[in-house]
Amino acid sequence: MLTVITALAPLALAIQLPIQSGSVDFYDPNLNGGSMLNNAGGGLGEPLNVIISGKSSPEVLTNDGIVNYARAIGLSYIISSEECLGIHLGDPQSANLGDGHGWVNQTIELREDYGNEELGTCLESIIGGNHFRVYRQDGPSAMSGALFLAVSREQDVEENHTIVPDGYNIGRDQLVGHAIGKHDFDGVHYKTVAKNITGLLPPGSVGVNHGIATDGLTTLLTVQTTR
Ligand SMILES: *[C@@H]1O[C@H](CO)[C@@H](O)[C@H](O)[C@H]1NC(C)=O
Ligand SMILES: *[C@@H]1O[C@H](CO)[C@@H](O)[C@H](O)[C@H]1NC(C)=O
Numbered sequence: 166m167l168t169v170i171t172a173l174a175p176l177a178l179a180i181q182l183p184i185q186s187g188s189v190d191f192y193d194p195n196l197n198g199g200s201m202l203n204n205a206g207g208g209l210g211e212p213l214n215v216i217i218s219g220k221s222s223p224e225v226l227t228n229d230g231i232v233n234y235a236r237a238i239g240l241s242y243i244i245s246s247e248e249c250l251g252i253h254l255g256d257p258q259s260a261n262l263g264d265g266h267g268w269v270n271q272t273i274e275l276r277e278d279y280g281n282e283e284l285g286t287c288l289e290s291i292i293g294g295n296h297f298r299v300y301r302q303d304g305p306s307a308m309s310g311a312l313f314l315a316v317s318r319e320q321d322v323e324e325n326h327t328i329v330p331d332g333y334n335i336g337r338d339q340l341v342g343h344a345i346g347k348h349d350f351d352g353v354h355y356k357t358v359a360k361n362i363t364g365l366l367p368p369g370s371v372g373v374n375h376g377i378a379t380d381g382l383t384t385l386l387t388v389q390t391t392r
């Protein structure tokens with residue numbers, strides 16, 4: 166089904182069919198000039214290893230929505246700032262989701278806050294933790310509304326704030342493990358189901374930032390809300 170849908174995306178563009186948000190999980194960026202690796206600089210990228218389906222409840226797919234959802238799944242995330250106690254936490258990274266917008270910087274970046282909103286991103290940067298960048302597939306040629314996440318688990322700052330060995334797989338599985346099932350935050354009830362997808366990312370380390378190999382899996386999360 167997914168193959169059929171993704172195969173139809175360029176066709177829909179060619180014949181100017183409106184592609185409605187909410188009708189597909191996502192469009193494969195690889196089929197339309199995009200990439201499942203973002204641009205982390207130096208010709209390397211972080212894998213987009215989690216996708217929040219465009220079929221999720223629309224409120225989950227907004228900027229406020231993804232922040233509330235991230236808080237609901239129990240890792241206690243906070244929006245990242247670029248600096249913490251004089252430590253530069255890194256520059257924005259861009260991704261090309263094959264939606265006609267080309268390379269676009271991350272919409273938002275979240276870091277685990279260890280339960281302390283004031284110190285949170287600083288703590289994550291000092292002791293390491295789960296971390297993700299968000300990209301929205303909403304350009305004219307692939308308007309799924311899906312959110313593509315580059316998820317990783319980072320080292321502490323003494324290790325120069327890089328990714329732990331196997332940190333892309335570990336970060337993804339940690340986030341997904343927290344996400345599945347039922348969660349609540351700020352009056353919103355979430356129900357999340359997960360499905361692993363192969364074939365979007367090649368397994369291995371070719372082109373991957375820090376040369377960290379991945380298993381090539383992308384996990385698709387579909388999130389429904391009730392109030
Ligand atoms: C991303 O943001 C940085 C810093 O603001 C900027 O220099 C860069 O041009 C941006 N990249 C893209 C693709 O918009
Ligand atoms: C961190 O970076 C500094 C300065 O570039 C370097 O001297 C040090 O060896 C690096 N530490 C690790 C653990 O890579």
Ligand SMILES: *[C@@H]1O[C@H](CO)[C@@H](O)[C@H](O)[C@H]1NC(C)=O
Pocket residue numbers: 338359360361382384
């Ligand atoms: C996806 O793959 C990971 C890594 O092999 C595994 O731990 C996880 O249980 C899988 N999830 C689903 C929904 O199949």
